[in-house]
Amino acid sequence: MKTKIKEFRKEQKITQEELAAMVEVTRQTINSLEQGRYNPSLELAYKITKALHKDKIEDIFIMD
Amino acid sequence: MTSKKVVTKKGMMYRIVFIAVLMAGGFLLNTYNIGTNELFGFSTVGNYLIYIGFVMILVTSIMYFTKREKIIDERIEMLRYRAGTLTYMVFIFVAFALIILDGIRPITMRYSLFISYAVCAVLLFYVITYKVLDRKY
Numbered sequence: 001m002k003t004k005i006k007e008f009r010k011e012q013k014i015t016q017e018e019l020a021a022m023v024e025v026t027r028q029t030i031n032s033l034e035q036g037r038y039n040p041s042l043e044l045a046y047k048i049t050k051a052l053h054k055d056k057i058e059d060i061f062i063m064d
Numbered sequence: 065m066t067s068k069k070v071v072t073k074k075g076m077m078y079r080i081v082f083i084a085v086l087m088a089g090g091f092l093l094n095t096y097n098i099g100t101n102e103l104f105g106f107s108t109v110g111n112y113l114i115y116i117g118f119v120m121i122l123v124t125s126i127m128y129f130t131k132r133e134k135i136i137d138e139r140i141e142m143l144r145y146r147a148g149t150l151t152y153m154v155f156i157f158v159a160f161a162l163i164i165l166d167g168i169r170p171i172t173m174r175y176s177l178f179i180s181y182a183v184c185a186v187l188l189f190y191v192i193t194y195k196v197l198d199r200k201y
Contacts, residue, residue, distance in 0.1 A: 024135065024137070025135065025137035025138070025139065026135050026137055026139070026140065028139070028198070029137050029138075029139040029140075032139060032201055037200065037201050038139055038201045040138070041138050043138075044137075044138060
């Protein structure tokens with residue numbers, strides 16, 4: 001799964017640590033998500049979508 | 065699913081009570097000469113319990129004074145689960161291999177020492193597996 005987390009995070013000038021605190025996960029988890037090494041649960045995907053002020057999960061997470 | 069682990073006063077109290085019970089049990093066993101067989105390199109079971117108590121005091125003190133907030137998120141839970149499953153599978157496989165090896169050439173090691181090695185090996189394998197999976201995921 002590809003993600004646009006890094007792109008939107010940079011756009012909104014949020015650090016990995018800040019985003020991690022917003023969605024209550026570790027910074028390493030955000031890093032893994034950005035690298036595409038880990039697929040999030042629906043709950044986490046939803047939280048990240050809200051934290052990055054997007055409407056749909058598909059805006060951020062793209063299936064290969 | 066996320067949870068934050070913080071060393072609370074209530075949690076600390078439970079730990080202190082548990083340590084006190086453990087050490088008191090050790091002193092009582094020593095006083096009444098119960099469990100005088102050697103255990104994991106200790107002369108009596110009581111001494112072993114007292115030693116464990118001291119180790120727990122050390123660990124609890126470090127936890128209390130560092131007071132770091134530890135976040136456990138879904139990725140960490142997944143890593144724990146996978147590392148645990150892998151360790152369990154390897155443990156079963158090694159146990160099976162040891163049964164066969166014992167049939168070929170009997171293992172004459174002391175039971176207490178053997179169990180000590182086994183526990184250390186399981187813990188070490190779990191930690192290594194966790195670290196490897198942490199890099200992968």
